[in-house]
Amino acid sequence: MTSNQHQNQDTTAPESVRVAVVTGGSRGIGRAVARRLAGDGLAVVVNYARDAASAEETVAAITGAGGRAVAVPADVAEEKEVAALFDRAEAEYGGVDVVVNSAGRMELSPVADLDLAVLDAVHRTNIRGAFVVAQQAARRLRAGGSLVAFSSSVVGTQFPAYGAYAASKGAVEAMTLILARELRGRDVTVNTVAPGPTATDMFLTGKTPEQIDRLAMTPPLERLGTPDDIAAVVAFLTSPAGHWVNGQVLRANGGMV
Numbered sequence: 520m521t522s523n524q525h526q527n528q529d530t531t532a533p534e535s536v537r538v539a540v541v542t543g544g545s546r547g548i549g550r551a552v553a554r555r556l557a558g559d560g561l562a563v564v565v566n567y568a569r570d571a572a573s574a575e576e577t578v579a580a581i582t583g584a585g586g587r588a589v590a591v592p593a594d595v596a597e598e599k600e601v602a603a604l605f606d607r608a609e610a611e612y613g614g615v616d617v618v619v620n621s622a623g624r625m626e627l628s629p630v631a632d633l634d635l636a637v638l639d640a641v642h643r644t645n646i647r648g649a650f651v652v653a654q655q656a657a658r659r660l661r662a663g664g665s666l667v668a669f670s671s672s673v674v675g676t677q678f679p680a681y682g683a684y685a686a687s688k689g690a691v692e693a694m695t696l697i698l699a700r701e702l703r704g705r706d707v708t709v710n711t712v713a714p715g716p717t718a719t720d721m722f723l724t725g726k727t728p729e730q731i732d733r734l735a736m737t738p739p740l741e742r743l744g745t746p747d748d749i750a751a752v753v754a755f756l757t758s759p760a761g762h763w764v765n766g767q768v769l770r771a772n773g774g775m776v
């Protein structure tokens with residue numbers, strides 16, 4: 520190494536990396552978001568509930584492509600676990616700039632037959648979890664930061680049997696509008712993305728190919744969304760270029776429905 524190279528190295532400013540926490544990052548939309556944000560240069564904390572192997576696969580895909588990521592378990596509805604998740608992000612990478620809450624649960628039942636224990640379980644992850652994650656985000660996001668949550672697709676709000684799930688996503692939308700106003704002045708944005716039906720385990724499991732084909736025609740572009748479609752929207756909303764979008768529920772579903 521020449522003395523000139525030494526000089527360049529010594530005078531380099533400390534690296535400033537943006538940091539993302541992605542819940543439910545071991546599969547589906549969360550995995551695509553984690554990979555996309557890492558590809559855009561963010562260090563990513565990939566949260567998972569139970570499936571450590573899948574989370575490690577997400578991390579391996581990111582690090583294999585030259586990115587930075589670590590897998591951290593936490594149940595989004597558990598305050599201490601989510602606080603520890605954010606602690607880990609701060610310890611590992613120095614702070615938190617982006618929080619994407621992709622953890623979610625869907626159970627289908629007509630209201631008349633709904634087991635209230637199932638209702639509680641769906642709302643525990645989708646409402647309590649959304650608030651626990653949002654609370655940590657509100658306390659810890661650095662200036663210029665963003666929180667993104669997920670609402671439901673048009674299928675999730677209009678079709679029979681989606682009542683428990685749709686109610687939980689209505690709560691997420693309401694929280695988004697209030698929290699964006701609570702955080703104004705902090706230079707932190709809060710938005711919710713409502714994807715159209717998207718080809719993930721949550722959407723595909725339990726449906727026949729015929730049902731999937733029929734539902735794939737509900738978005739205006741007449742195809743299922745992909746996790747990468749949604750990750751691109753999240754990447755924009757959480758980028759400096761997307762920072763002028765705040766307090767919105769964005770229906771990212773291939774057009775208006």
Ligand SMILES: NC(=O)c1ccc[n+]([C@@H]2O[C@H](COP(=O)([O-])OP(=O)(O)OC[C@H]3O[C@@H](n4cnc5c(N)ncnc54)[C@H](O)[C@@H]3O)[C@@H](O)[C@H]2O)c1
Nearest residue numbers: 543547548568594595622623669671672716717719721722
């Ligand atoms: N797939 C769709 O068509 C669709 C459409 C609209 C909205 N959404 C929403 O997008 C988000 C991601 O959905 P997806 O399709 O990728 O689902 P998915 O089921 O593939 O992934 C959800 C992830 O959340 C995790 N999770 C569940 N409960 C958790 C908890 N308590 N703590 C931590 N993690 C938990 C699961 O383990 C899983 O990895 C969800 O909020 C979902 O409601 C999905």
